[in-house]
Amino acid sequence: MSKVTTLREAVAAHVKPGDTIFLSGAQHAEPTAAIHEIIRQRIDRLTLISVLTETVALLIGTGSLERVLTGWMIQDERSAALIRAKQMGKLPEFVEYSHFGISLALLAGQMGVPFLPALTQIGSDLMKYNPHLGTVRCPFTERQVGAVQAVTPDVGIIHVQRCDAEGNAQKWGSLGVDREGINASRTVVVTTERLVDTDVIRREPNLTIIPAFRVSAVVEVPFGAYPMHLAGCYNEDIWGWRREIMGAEAFERYLEEFVYGVRNWEEYLEKRKALKGADYLDGLLLKDAVLSDPLPSGY
Amino acid sequence: MNSDGDALGNSDTNQMVVSAARLIRDDDVCYVGVGLPTLACLLAKHTHAPNLTVLTENGVVRTGLFPLPRATDTLSMQTLADQLSGLFYVSCLGQAGFVTIGFLGAGQIDRFGNANDTAAGDYLQPTHRWPGSGGGNDVASFCQRTIYILRQSKRRFPEHVDFITCPGYLDGRPGRREQLGLRAGTGPTAVITNLGVYGFEDGEIVLKSIHAQAGVTLAQVKAEVGWDLKVSPDLCETEPPRDEEMRILREQVDPAGLWAGGRRARM
Numbered sequence: 001m002s003k004v005t006t007l008r009e010a011v012a013a014h015v016k017p018g019d020t021i022f023l024s025g026a027q028h029a030e031p032t033a034a035i036h037e038i039i040r041q042r043i044d045r046l047t048l049i050s051v052l053t054e055t056v057a058l059l060i061g062t063g064s065l066e067r068v069l070t071g072w073m074i075q076d077e078r079s080a081a082l083i084r085a086k087q088m089g090k091l092p093e094f095v096e097y098s099h100f101g102i103s104l105a106l107l108a109g110q111m112g113v114p115f116l117p118a119l120t121q122i123g124s125d126l127m128k129y130n131p132h133l134g135t136v137r138c139p140f141t142e143r144q145v146g147a148v149q150a151v152t153p154d155v156g157i158i159h160v161q162r163c164d165a166e167g168n169a170q171k172w173g174s175l176g177v178d179r180e181g182i183n184a185s186r187t188v189v190v191t192t193e194r195l196v197d198t199d200v201i202r203r204e205p206n207l208t209i210i211p212a213f214r215v216s217a218v219v220e221v222p223f224g225a226y227p228m229h230l231a232g233c234y235n236e237d238i239w240g241w242r243r244e245i246m247g248a249e250a251f252e253r254y255l256e257e258f259v260y261g262v263r264n265w266e267e268y269l270e271k272r273k274a275l276k277g278a279d280y281l282d283g284l285l286l287k288d289a290v291l292s293d294p295l296p297s298g299y
Numbered sequence: 300m301n302s303d304g305d306a307l308g309n310s311d312t313n314q315m316v317v318s319a320a321r322l323i324r325d326d327d328v329c330y331v332g333v334g335l336p337t338l339a340c341l342l343a344k345h346t347h348a349p350n351l352t353v354l355t356e357n358g359v360v361r362t363g364l365f366p367l368p369r370a371t372d373t374l375s376m377q378t379l380a381d382q383l384s385g386l387f388y389v390s391c392l393g394q395a396g397f398v399t400i401g402f403l404g405a406g407q408i409d410r411f412g413n414a415n416d417t418a419a420g421d422y423l424q425p426t427h428r429w430p431g432s433g434g435g436n437d438v439a440s441f442c443q444r445t446i447y448i449l450r451q452s453k454r455r456f457p458e459h460v461d462f463i464t465c466p467g468y469l470d471g472r473p474g475r476r477e478q479l480g481l482r483a484g485t486g487p488t489a490v491i492t493n494l495g496v497y498g499f500e501d502g503e504i505v506l507k508s509i510h511a512q513a514g515v516t517l518a519q520v521k522a523e524v525g526w527d528l529k530v531s532p533d534l535c536e537t538e539p540p541r542d543e544e545m546r547i548l549r550e551q552v553d554p555a556g557l558w559a560g561g562r563r564a565r566m
Contacts, residue, residue: 026386027357027372051386052357052371052433072433096417098436099356100390107387119394120440122480123466126432129422135480144480173377174358175385229374239369290378 002165003218007265010189010217011037014155018045018066022106022185024158026051026176029225031159031191033265039064040259048092049153051102051177054228054238057081058259061251063090069132069151071099080251095130097121101148103177105132108150109184115147122146156185159225160209161232162200163192167215170207173231182210191221193233204295221265223281226272234284311493314510315448316342316548317540318491319402322446327399328352328392330438333371335448336402341367341552342544354398356434358384367553390434393441396482401442403435405449407460410526411502412467412487414439414447415460422462432464439465440481444488451492451523458526468502475502494520496537505529511536 005013015021015038023031032055038046039062047067050056057074059065061081073094075082085091097105100120108116117136122145127133132149158178160171169190171178182188188210195218201208223234227241245251262268273280312335319339323329325348331340332355344351344364352362357372360382368376377383392398405414406429416435418425439445445465449455467487469475477483490497495509506528509515521528 027370028377070431072430074430075428076430077428094431096431098432098440099386099434100394100437103385103387103390119480119482120390120437123440123463123469123476124432124436125417125422125463126436146480172383173374174355174372174383176357176372177386179385180387229372231374231377235374236370286374 003167003212003215004165004195005217005219007033007037007191007219007221008041010034010219011041011043014187014189014216015041015043016154017043019154020047020049020151022049022153022156022181023053023056024156024176024178024182025053025225025228026178028174028176028228029159029171029230030055030228031157031224032226032228033221033224033268034157034159034189034191035059036259036265036268039255044090049102049106049151049181051099051181054242057245058255060085060092062255063088065090065092067093067095069095069097069102069105071097071102080246080248083248084251095132096126097130097133097148098124098126101126101133103180104148105151106177106180106184108148109152110180111150113150115149118146118148120146121148151184153181153185155187155189156182157189157191158182158209159191159221159230160193161230162194162196163190163218164196164198164201164212165218166198166212167210167218168198168201168208168212169210169215169218170201170204171209172207175209179209183214188215189217189219190215191219191224193222193224193230195220203297223269224265226269226281226284232286232289234281234286237284310513311510313540313545313548314513314537315491315493317544318496318537319446319448320346320544322444322489323348323351323400325350328354328397330354330356330389330393330398330401330434330442332356332402332404332434333368334404337368338548338552338558339402339448341365342548345547345551346544354389354392356386356389358386358389360384360389367555367557369557386434390437390441393437394482396441396443398442400444400446401438402446402448403438403465405447405455405465407455407457408447408449408490409456409460409467410458410504411469411471412447412490412499412504413460413463413469414465414467415462416464417462419461435465439467439487441485443485445486447487447490449490449492451494451520453523453525456524468499471502473502494523498531500529503529505531506534507531508535508537510539512539
């Protein structure tokens with residue numbers, strides 16, 4: 001059964017105010033298009049699980065977040081996003097982990113267990129302020145170890161290189177916390193660079209990061225991770241993008257122009273080209289692609 | 300992980316990179332963040348440690364050389380890696396004891412090697428916020444040798460950090476790390492600053508060498524530490540960067556000049 005839909009419909013149907021959401025792409029291919037759509041639909045009071053997602057600044061600055069579970073987040077007094085959130089009275093609460101701690105919370109969610117033991121965070125003051133971190137005595141050795149409570153996001157959104165209409169999603173390259181995060185999520189939305197035939201998926205099934213029966217919506221979104229990079233597809237322009245949202249005025253202008261001022265990602269990309277030149281996006285494509293040897297399967 | 304905005308061409312930054320590279324061994328498995336640690340790893344790989352295995356927290360495992368990356372995860376860092384995994388996998392390598400060395404920056408570091416990357420002042424009413432642990436706490440918890448690289452000032456070297464993000468030797472009592480459940484045989488082993496190089500004895504920072512040829516004095520080092528600093532009886536002068544090391548940094552590690560020229564160009 002095809003689950004192909006539009007980004008507007010996928011977000012409207014699956015992301016609700018007050019939800020806990022996971023966004024994939026810790027430094028590699030965030031679902032940027034979906035993040036813009038969430039803001040455009042003014043979905044708020046969200047709890048976000050974020051590992052190094054860059055464009056999350058937009059969610060903070062629009063007051064869309066109530067809480068952020070994170071390991072690393074710019075909380076500098078000078079951040080335009082934080083200042084704007086504060087002015088709106090919508091500064092999110094930050095619940096802080098180490099990065100491994102977050103990955104364990106998500107893995108516990110994926111595994112369906114209430115917590116996982118860990119030898120991390122136990123020596124730190126993170127333990128004092130994060131109620132989801134604790135210690136536990138090993139039942140076998142009596143030794144004390146750390147414990148991280150499971151998190152199960154209501155909805156997870158991942159951007160991948162390819163996916164079939166049913167939702168078998170394939171991502172390659174460095175995976176950050178994508179595997180744990182998307183598999184911990186109760187409802188899954190996939191945005192994909194390219195929709196492919198199921199046959200393409202089945203000839204390389206090791207690459208499937210989540211299978212169709214776990215996926216609720218599939219949206220084809222070329223350049224859906226821009227301005228981040230996506231392995232095998234395009235390079236980032238994150239340095240240029242960061243400058244565009246730096247400072248209160250610039251942040252405001254970006255929101256007006258590129259979030260609220262467009263109806264969808266196609267219009268967004270057209271506007272980016274209008275701003276930066278017709279060949280701007282083509283310039284981000286791989287210049288020197290490395291191809292793997294085909295892997296045989298069959299019997 | 301370094302947030303000091305240092306750049307090659309600035310002589311004390313060169314010294315920090317070179318001193319860090321010299322602590323890397325050929326058979327090390329190194330957890331590396333962007334910035335000075337990457338420069339140090341590449342310098343080591345181009346010189347005495349060609350077999351060094353480099354791990355990034357996003358899941359890259361590689362032994363081949365790579366162009367100096369502008370961020371922790373880049374396509375050039377991923378391309379032709381030995382293995383691409385994820386943060387969980389790489390962290391497990393550390394937790395299970397297979398990561399020998401890790402480099403970290405820090406907002407503050409204290410007498411017992413505890414580092415603060417979280418908040419200056421009270422956590423709930425901070426006077427300044429750093430971005431938080433990231434993988435820092437994990438590196439400091441897991442690596443056999445954790446090495447800090449940061450610029451030194453009295454404010455950044457208090458006797459006790461305001462917030463322990465990355466555990467060092469905690470209150471300095473022997474066995475305290477293990478008692479809390481941290482893996483035995485781990486902890487900070489060196490701190491490299493723009494003034495000197497430090498080691499640890501009985502859980503406490505000890506000054507090992509001073510960048511004397513760059514004009515640094517013992518009095519200057521002591522003035523930028525917030526406690527009565529222990530000085531090694533074998534205190535020596537730091538060996539300055541050799542011409543060959545500088546040539547390799549300029550020509551092979553950073554030919555595009557991302558770090559050269561006295562500013563941190565678009566890093």
